[in-house]
Every structure is written in structure tokens, then in C-alpha cells.
Amino acid sequence: MSAPDSNSGHAHDSAQNEGAAEGTRDPFGIDRLSVDYDYLLYRIQDHVTSIQLSTTEICRQQNQLVEQGIIGDAIDINIEEMRRILQKCEELETHFDMLDQIDSIVQTFRPRLDDIVREHRELTRNTERRI
Structure with missing residues (x-):
């Protein structure tokens, strides 16, 4: 086996030193976070542009x-x-208004009818008493 190349050993040591130096320069990884954030914004912008182009084509x-x-x-x-449907709706509304009016009339007839029934009973009683 041959001895390790002195140049490759230095390259490895140099990369480790750079990583360590970068770690001391940016211990919280802010630089990497910034790069990731910028890339995310780029991807979002790219996606929005794609949607915009699709929408424009569909509109065209x-x-x-x-x-x-x-x-x-x-x-x-x-x-x-829709006009025919609206006409039918107006006709239905007219019929409902008529039903409301009929209901009002019926409501006023109930007390009248009760009065007539009561008067009829009284007349019948009075007539039976006379006989």
C-alpha cells in the first residue's frame, strides 16, 4: 500500500478547517438559513409565475x-x-301572498264561527225551553 498523498491530506484538513472556521463565524447557521430562505422565495415566485401564465392562457x-x-x-x-325561472318564482310568490291572505281570512272567520255556534246553541236552548 502506498502512503497517503500529502496533497489530499491537506485538502481534507483544509475543508475541515473551513467548516470549523465557518462554524465559528456563523455558529447558529444564519447564513445557511438565509440561503434556504432565498431559495424558498425563489421557488414560490416561480410557482406564482407559473400559475399566472396558466391563468392568462385560460383567460385568453x-x-x-x-x-x-x-x-x-x-x-x-x-x-x-334564468328569466323563466325568475318568472316562475314571481308566480310562486304571488300564490304564497294569496295563501297568506286566505290564512288571514280564515283566522278572522274562526272567532266569527265560534260566535255563531255559541249563538246557535243559545237559540237552541231557548227554543227547547219554550217547548
């Missing part, structure tokens, strides 16, 4: 479809359908 395609009238027809059909 949708705008092109609208300009070609493909979506315009569908929108017009949907608007017409």
Missing part, C-alpha cells in the same frame, strides 16, 4: 371563445332560462 382562450360566439350563445340560453 375563454376570451377567444366568447369572441367567436361559442360561449355567447350558451350565455344567452342561460340568461333566458
Whole structure:
């Protein structure tokens, strides 16, 4: 076996000395944390840019479809359908208003009906007493 190369030994010692020197210069690893943080911000910015490009392309395609009238027809059909639904809702609301009015009338009839029944009983009793 040959003896270790004196140059490779110095390189290893030099790397250890640099690591030790760096450890004494930055004992809490702030420099490494700063580099990691910068890289994270870069990745986030890259992701946001990617999303922005995708969104822009989708908007461009949708705008092109609208300009070609493909979506315009569908929108017009949907608007017409919504108008029909709103008309039916208004009709239902009118029917509910009518039901509320009928309920009010019925509520006023109950006391009247009770009065009539009571008067009828009294008349019947009075008539039976006379007979």
C-alpha cells in the first residue's frame, strides 16, 4: 500500500478547517438559513409565475371563445332560462301572498264561527225551553 498523498491530506484538513472556521463565524447557521430562505422565495415566485401564465392562457382562450360566439350563445340560453325561472318564482310568490291572505281570512272567520255556534246553541236552548 502506498502512503497517503500529502496533497489530499491537506485538502481534507483544509475543508475541515473551513467548516470549523465557518462554524465559528456563523455558529447558529444564519447564513445557511438565509440561503434556504432565498431559495424558498425563489421557488414560490416561480410557482406564482407559473400559475399566472396558466391563468392568462385560460383567460385568453375563454376570451377567444366568447369572441367567436361559442360561449355567447350558451350565455344567452342561460340568461333566458334564468328569466323563466325568475318568472316562475314571481308566480310562486304571488300564490304564497294569496295563501297568506286566505290564512288571514280564515283566522278572522274562526272567532266569527265560534260566535255563531255559541249563538246557535243559545237559540237552541231557548227554543227547547219554550217547548
